[in-house]
Amino acid sequence: MELIKANEAVVKAAILAGCTQYYGYPITPASEVAMASAKYLPKVGGTFLQAESEVAAINMVYGASGAGARVMTASSGPGISLKQEGVSYMAASELPCVIVDVMRAGPGLGNIWPEQGDWNQVVHGGGHGNYKVIVLTPNCAQEMCDLTILAFELAEKYRTPVYLLTDAYIGQMMEPVNFPKERVKPARKDWALYADADSHKNLVSSIFMSTGGLEEHNIHLQEKYAEIEKNEVRYQEVMVEDADLVMIGYGFISRMLLSVTEILREEGYKVGLLRPITAFPFCSKRLEELAGQGKTFLDVELSNGQMLRDVRLAVGKDATVHFYNRMGGIVPSVEELTNVARGYLK
Amino acid sequence: MAKDILQKPGAFFDQFDRKGGAQKTTHYCPGCGHGNAHKLIAEAIDDMGLQDRAVFVSPVGCSVFAYYYFDMGNIQAAHGRAPAVGTGVKRTRPNSIVISYQGDGDLASIGSAEILHAANRGEQMAVFFINNAIYGMTGGQMAATSLIGQKTTTSPYGRTVENEGYPMQMAEIMATLRAPVFVQRCHLADSKGIMDTRKAVRKAIKNQAEGKGFSFVEILSPCPTGWKMSTHDACEYIKTNMLPIFPAKVFKDESETREPFFREIPTLTDEQVIKALELGMLGEPQPRDEKFLKNFTTMKYKFAGFGGQGVLTAGVILAATAMQENLQVSWIPSYGPEMRGGTANCSVVLSKDPIGSPLVVKPDVLAVMNDPSLDTFENDLKPGGLLIVNSSIIARKTKRTDIDTLYIPLTDIASKMGLTAAANMVLLGAYLEYTKLLPLEHLKLIAPRGLKRKELADKNVEAVEAGAKWVRENITAKKTKAPAPVA
Ligand SMILES: Cc1ncc(C[n+]2csc(CCOP(=O)(O)OP(=O)(O)O)c2C)c(N)n1
Ligand code: SF4
Numbered sequence: 001m002e003l004i005k006a007n008e009a010v011v012k013a014a015i016l017a018g019c020t021q022y023y024g025y026p027i028t029p030a031s032e033v034a035m036a037s038a039k040y041l042p043k044v045g046g047t048f049l050q051a052e053s054e055v056a057a058i059n060m061v062y063g064a065s066g067a068g069a070r071v072m073t074a075s076s077g078p079g080i081s082l083k084q085e086g087v088s089y090m091a092a093s094e095l096p097c098v099i100v101d102v103m104r105a106g107p108g109l110g111n112i113w114p115e116q117g118d119w120n121q122v123v124h125g126g127g128h129g130n131y132k133v134i135v136l137t138p139n140c141a142q143e144m145c146d147l148t149i150l151a152f153e154l155a156e157k158y159r160t161p162v163y164l165l166t167d168a169y170i171g172q173m174m175e176p177v178n179f180p181k182e183r184v185k186p187a188r189k190d191w192a193l194y195a196d197a198d199s200h201k202n203l204v205s206s207i208f209m210s211t212g213g214l215e216e217h218n219i220h221l222q223e224k225y226a227e228i229e230k231n232e233v234r235y236q237e238v239m240v241e242d243a244d245l246v247m248i249g250y251g252f253i254s255r256m257l258l259s260v261t262e263i264l265r266e267e268g269y270k271v272g273l274l275r276p277i278t279a280f281p282f283c284s285k286r287l288e289e290l291a292g293q294g295k296t297f298l299d300v301e302l303s304n305g306q307m308l309r310d311v312r313l314a315v316g317k318d319a320t321v322h323f324y325n326r327m328g329g330i331v332p333s334v335e336e337l338t339n340v341a342r343g344y345l346k
Numbered sequence: 347m348a349k350d351i352l353q354k355p356g357a358f359f360d361q362f363d364r365k366g367g368a369q370k371t372t373h374y375c376p377g378c379g380h381g382n383a384h385k386l387i388a389e390a391i392d393d394m395g396l397q398d399r400a401v402f403v404s405p406v407g408c409s410v411f412a413y414y415y416f417d418m419g420n421i422q423a424a425h426g427r428a429p430a431v432g433t434g435v436k437r438t439r440p441n442s443i444v445i446s447y448q449g450d451g452d453l454a455s456i457g458s459a460e461i462l463h464a465a466n467r468g469e470q471m472a473v474f475f476i477n478n479a480i481y482g483m484t485g486g487q488m489a490a491t492s493l494i495g496q497k498t499t500t501s502p503y504g505r506t507v508e509n510e511g512y513p514m515q516m517a518e519i520m521a522t523l524r525a526p527v528f529v530q531r532c533h534l535a536d537s538k539g540i541m542d543t544r545k546a547v548r549k550a551i552k553n554q555a556e557g558k559g560f561s562f563v564e565i566l567s568p569c570p571t572g573w574k575m576s577t578h579d580a581c582e583y584i585k586t587n588m589l590p591i592f593p594a595k596v597f598k599d600e601s602e603t604r605e606p607f608f609r610e611i612p613t614l615t616d617e618q619v620i621k622a623l624e625l626g627m628l629g630e631p632q633p634r635d636e637k638f639l640k641n642f643t644t645m646k647y648k649f650a651g652f653g654g655q656g657v658l659t660a661g662v663i664l665a666a667t668a669m670q671e672n673l674q675v676s677w678i679p680s681y682g683p684e685m686r687g688g689t690a691n692c693s694v695v696l697s698k699d700p701i702g703s704p705l706v707v708k709p710d711v712l713a714v715m716n717d718p719s720l721d722t723f724e725n726d727l728k729p730g731g732l733l734i735v736n737s738s739i740i741a742r743k744t745k746r747t748d749i750d751t752l753y754i755p756l757t758d759i760a761s762k763m764g765l766t767a768a769a770n771m772v773l774l775g776a777y778l779e780y781t782k783l784l785p786l787e788h789l790k791l792i793a794p795r796g797l798k799r800k801e802l803a804d805k806n807v808e809a810v811e812a813g814a815k816w817v818r819e820n821i822t823a824k825k826t827k828a829p830a831p832v833a
Contacts (some may be wrong), residue, residue, distance in 0.1 A: 002625060003666045003675070012623045020611075021438060043622040045612040047437045051430070052463040059427035059460070063434020066421045067401070067442070071434070089424050113681070173704055174662060174677040176669050179625055182616045193419040193435065195442030197398040203364070203413050205422035210366055259702030334703050 001178055006141040007032035007171040009179075010100055010164065011040055013145035014072050017152040018184040019098070020046040021071040023060035025053055025079060028112040029168035030102035033074035054079040058086030058099075065095040066204040068192030070152050074100035077110065077118055081126065087161050088127030091221070092206030094191075096155035096162070098148065103167045105302075105329035113329025114168040114252060119306035122163050123279045130218050132225045134162040134232065135279035137250040141175035147277070149180070156186065158228055165279055167302070169252040169331065234277035235286060239265060243272030245345055246290055248311055249300040250276050252331070257300060259334045260341055269345045279307070284314035291315035298322045298341055302331065357388040357397045358415055365414040373411055377577030379534040379567025380409050383476055383543070387445060388416060390548045396555060400443045401435050403428040405457075407449035408482040408569075426457025429464035432471045440609035443554055444471040451481045454490040454514045461516075468525030468559045470607070472550035475516060475562065478569035479588065486572040490514040493587060498572075513591055517564040521597035527559040527604045529597040533566035535584035542594065549601060557606035566592055627795055632788065633672045642673065642698045645783070646706040649770075650691035650723055651715025651736070656770030660713070661692040663792055664774060668696045670788040676704035689719045713773055715756070716740065734777060736769065752780065752821070759812050765802075768809035775813025780821060786814055 004012070010033055011022075022037035024030075034050070041048040047064075051057035057073050064071040075083060080101050090097060101122055105115035120126070123135050134154050136147040144166065151162040188194070193202050208214035236254075238261055240246055249257045254275040264271045274290070276283050291297075291314075299308050299321055308323050315321060324340045326332050332340075354360075362369045374381045391400050397418050404412035406425035413420035419442070423431040432446040446464075453461050453475050461473065480498055481487040487500040491513050495504040517531040530546045533539040543565055550561035566588050568580035575583060620626065633639065647664065649657040658679055665675040673696050680691045693706035712727045713734040714720040720740055727733055729748040738757035754776050760769040771793055778786050793810050794803030 001628060001631060001669060003628060003662065003669060003677070012625065015619065015623060021434070023434065040623055044614055044619050049433070049437065052459050055427070056430040056433075056460050056463065059424060059430035060434035060437075062423070062427075063403075063421065063431035063436075064438045065434070066431070067435045067438035069434075069438040071438075085424055086427070093422075168681065169678065169705075172678055172681050174665065175701075175704075176675060179623075181620065183619045193401050193421060193439070193442070195399045195401055195419060195435075195439040200398050200400070200417075200419050203420045203422075205413060205420070207410060207422055209411075255701075256703040256705075258700070262702060331705075333707055334705075335707070 001176050003174055004141060004177050005032065005171070006138070006144040006166070006173050006175065007102065008036040009141045009144040009177045010074075010148050011036035012179060013148035014098065014152070015040055015044055015046070016180050016183050017070065017149040018186045019070040019072050019152060021061075021064040021069045022046070022048045022073065023051050023057040023064070023071070024073045024075065025051050025057050027076045027079045029104055029171055030074045030076045030079070030100065032171060033100050033102065037072070054082035055085065058083040058090075061097045062086055062090055062093070062095060065090065065097045066093070066193055068189050068194055070186055072098045072100065074102065076102050076104045077106045080118055080121060084121065084127035087133065088125075088129050088131060089206050090161045091127075091131035091133060092129060093204050094159035095204065096159055098151045098155055098162050098164065100164045100166065102171045103165065105327070111329045112168065114302060114331055115327065115329055116167060116251060116253070116302040117304070117306065117327070118165065119279065119303060122165055123310075131221060132280055133160055134158065134228060134281075135165050136162065137165045137277060137279050139170060139251050139254045139275065141173055141177045144170065145177050145179060149184070152184070154232065156189070158224060160224070165251070167251050229281040232278060233281045233283050233285070235283040236275040236277060238273040240272035240274055240290065242270055244270045244296060245298055245341060246272050246274050246295050247298045247300060247341060248274050248276070250279065250307065253300050253302060256332070256334050256337055260338045263334070263338050264341060264345070269342065271341060271345060282310050282314065284310070287311060287314035288316065291319035296320045296322070296344065298324065298344055300337060301325045303327065355385060355389040355392040357391040357400070357417055358385070359417045362414045365411065372415060374408065375571045377568055377570040377580060378408070379478060379565065379569070380476060382534050382540060383474060383565055383567060384412065384415055386540070386544050386547045387447070387474065387551070390551045391418065391443070394551060394555060396443045396551065399441055400445060401439070402445045403432045403435070403447065405448040405452040406483075407452050409447060409449065409476065410483065412447060426452050426455070427460055428452065428457065429460045429469065429471070429473065433464055433467070433469050436470055437609070440470070440611065443551065445551070446471050446473045448473065448475055449482070450475070450477045450479065450489040450491040454516050462519075465520050465526050465560050465562060466523050468527075470554055470557065470559055470609075472554050473560070473562045474547065474550070475564045476567045477516070477564055477592065478567045478572065479513070480569050480572040482569045482572045491516070491592075493591060515592065517562065517592075517597050520562045525560055526562055526598060527553055527600050528561040530599070531564040531566070531592060531594050531597065533584050533589065533594050534568065535566065535581040539594070553601050557608045558601055558604045559607070564592070566594065628666055628669065628792070631670050631672050633670070634785070639672060639698050642696075644695065644697040644699070645711065646709045647694040647711045647713070648691055648706050648709040648723055648726070649694070649713045650689050650719035653690050654767070655715040656767060657690055657713070657715055658692045660770035660773055661694040663771070663789070665694050665696070666792045666795070667784050667789045670792070671784060673698060674701050676701045678704045689716065689722060691719065691723070711777070713777070714740065715769065717742075720744070732781070734773060736773070752776065754813070754816060756813070759816060760809055763805065763808055763812060765805045765809065768805055771806045771809035772813035772816070775810035776817045777813075779814035779817040786810065
């Protein structure tokens, strides 16, 4: 058991997951991921390279992944915007990688405090074309470890970029983490470029010029996303069964909502918490089910309601979905959220 | 055209199946320079026996389909990003021979940052820069390398210095950098030009195979279609119009003198990896008994002071000590708008249950090391809570009467020991002696962890003991119930 900063847990977990490469450009509040990578990767024979930009970084990730490496990068809002071209290329070329987005407040330069304004550009694809990426939303240091390891597995299993969508608060936290005792030894991939005789016929590319070729590729990608939706939905429920009001939040907000749940349960209110762990695939089916049971929802976000659209879509127009948000780096207090939730329970 | 003198090399596919059908001709226009450049590269790879190790990075431009032809590892890059993609490949596979092949739009415009930095890092790759002074693929638009007066579809009246500046001389720019080992400009306008290019191509690839570093070969290349000229005129245009602006010459060549460098990738055992990651520093938890854990009520702390007083570390050490009892713990530093009053502070929560918000607003225990901290947080402390005041620095008393307060000269005690910075450990020692919440022994075990210098580690333990001693000597009876007594 370690007591470790969540942003550092990501790096150690990545290395234990077999990651050997990190390419990135510094940005607060994601720099700690870069700094920990710079500290540890060279010690285990890996590469840390500070790229000239996020654009270059994601393309180095593309190259490393094409060459068969487990590879990672990290950034925050403005840098994620710049990476989108590369993410689209990777999704199209079906290259695995792990991207950590430690969200900060926007739009524009905004500020470096926590927000959840990257949901749209990460979950719904900020780059061009018909692609999706798997998005995991850890809410504690242990999950920053576990979901990082899972991210590398899913990335390779489905040959896709996988995001770890987190925020400035989660990243700063120190909590106990139990790391695995062994390092994953990834199997050789039959599609990657190993610069040897067995792989020299391989081609990593996203261009499809033959008639219908690109449509076929698009259909293949959509089938893959359907498969991911079938297999990989993850969420956590706390006292949802008998709840009248189900609160929904991810990342740091879910930690606050856990406190709210405890306080209101003690007061005798039937309130519960649903926390999406995967943002794509989203727990739409479960939400639909809960809406069918007549539950009311309260969606809490540090954004203008970017996840709310997915929640509304899932529960249908007959369900009542309340919404509470703060933006611009302001995080509500537990007391504030408790009052909001209590208001919908009277 | 001199292209007839070239045989089809083995590193070229016999027929271009990737192009569709069983085609034997390339997709390039008649008289285009790309085909010749391709052949020179394939031939060099072939002759040097590097085909299996070669990875060709194709750009976006007319040569986007280079993978139709090159029978080697192929990776297609986004517009301008080939040197970054090549970097990722090379760092992952140091044994690879990376060929980065780019046009002028790709390299000199959209990818100018990527090429400059790959060159400056001395990436072990060979870059072939096809300068045809125009965007061939997209319909003959102006390039950064287009000549002054050159008419293109986006400079229909001719390029002017005032509007678009001067043609970008990439080889010259590359040669100003220290890292590149070899920089040459050549051309494909006649047989001599092609033979010079052939030599340059071979040198660049050989350099890479020998670990000499980054080589850059700029190749002036005809684009009869984009220039709206016959093949013959296009070659003449290179000689009469381009060469004066883009002289063909060796700008830099340290191939003979450069020390070879090969990146080694060591293999580590799991144990070596765990050690490198500095895991296992806290050791195994040593819980006292189940009753303790079962009866534990959640404790929330705020440690505040100015930077250098070690308040953040105090929180970490307390959390780590509590982990010895298998408690859930969280630590979070002040961050964002919640940073107030010029103080550093952190929140710590200890609980037997999963911890919700790690942010502590109303602490059970507040420890303040300086005046602003007391002023800022005094009123947040829960009624009945414990306030610890560093009386070495804070002269005033609290106005609160509904709390338990300890005034301890933390800084003085630490200074007397010769390590003022250990005031935070004095604080923890005093706190645990006073409340008996967690065993002092555990704190003494944790306090020196992670400190490399032995005397520093010893001092920390000494500080913990000094804090505890102060409490034993100065506090006779507790004024109020201490929080969460051990069951
Ligand atoms: C981001 C992006 N912007 C623009 C384009 C369109 N585009 C494709 S090739 C090209 C220029 C090609 O010119 P050059 O690099 O000189 O190669 P050539 O075709 O002359 O060989 C452009 C602008 C693109 N594919 N991607
Ligand atoms: S447009 Fe120019 S560069 Fe492109 S294939 Fe034709 S001649 Fe070659």
